[in-house]
Amino acid sequence: MIGIGPFSIQVVTVFIALVLAWALARFVAQRLPDASPKAAGGMVFDALLWGLLAARLSFIAQWWEEYAAAPRSMIAIGDGGFTWWVGALVALAFVWWRTRARRALRPAVLAGIAGGVLAWLAAGGMFAMLHHSGPPLPELRLETLDARPVDLGSYRGRPVVLNLWATWCPPCRREMPAFEQAQAAFPNVAFVMVNQGQNAQQAQAFLERESLTLTDVLLDPSSRTMQEMGTRGLPTTLFFDTQGQLVASHVGELTIASLKDAIGRHFGRSPQSGTER
Known part of the structure; x- marks a missing residue:
């Protein structure tokens, strides 16, 4: 079974995708005029922070009755409770808003996020294949x-x-x-x-x-x-x-x-x- 400590594989792959997105954003920014690699990388982290927060809050809202009955479970992010598509939309909206006056950064940051999302989707597909080829219910x-x-x-x-x-x-x-x-x-x-x-x-x-x-x-x-x-x-x-x-x-x-x-x-x-x- 795949996981790291208390974190689900979904959460782990998101953080791996973040590192790739940060590296790609800096790489693209280095090759663009008037684009700071440091600023591009920092914006990727900021976007992910807001995206993760939105994804978690959206999941909590969806299951509000269950979380309200045990409020401390709201911060138990190891349960894998995130609405990822909401987080992705919020992250993209944040980047678009933050780069309205710094448009030179926009291509690098969006390229980084796109690369991170693709890596995350690829990892998700790989783990889905591993599950389907995994051991069946044991005959014990x-x-x-x-x-x-x-x-x-x-x-x-x-x-x-x-x-x-x-x-x-x-x-x-x-x-x-x-x-x-x-x-x-x-x-x-x-x-x-x-x-x-x-x-x-x-x-x-x-x-x-x-x-x-x-x-x-x-x-x-x-x-x-x-x-x-x-x-x-x-x-x-x-x-x-x-x-x-x-x-x-x-x-x-x-x-x-x-x-x-x-x-x-x-x-x-x-x-x-x-x-x-």
Whole structure:
């Protein structure tokens, strides 16, 4: 699975694209008369700052009810909650406005932003291809909390959100209520919570202490699911389609807003009913 620390791959690729945009803007400015490479690079950073802010605020507005219920989650940008097309429009509008009196900079800055956007889109396409060629829902025999054997493959036939977690992992504990809410909101999606490396007593004690009601909690004492999926960090959330094909992944904590958004984008299902849009 791909990610860096608490940040989703979408956020990571945006920052990589920013560096490329900055470098390209400076490169073009060096070859234009009356265009300062330093000013061009600085304007790219300013545009990205305003674009990111607009993209985040737009996403928060879209999922206002969920964020209002947990205000601190608004600053949890690692959940990947951004409306990127809004951010791109705001960044371009900012550049156009800032260069109205410095038109010599406009070609360099716009060239840099265009290059960064193309790099971001290319990276997104590459990661989408990696997901579609990634490992399917593993054929593993695990156990429920009351020691009943369950085959992971038996969940095929409906969308699956597979969460890998442990009680010692703080972000795992924090995101558990989001999965409980999503389970109620999307009854046609299977939310399978696979505990890694712990026993039934440890997992059950945590669920009871937090008063969590999750229908599909499985035990994987040997952490075989992590090995099969090639993930190295917890929590990890994996999204599989009805054929058991991996369509998306997220390493790190998810908020209820970003979880609902991901389900809507990948499975085309709306909250409450669990039916197709």
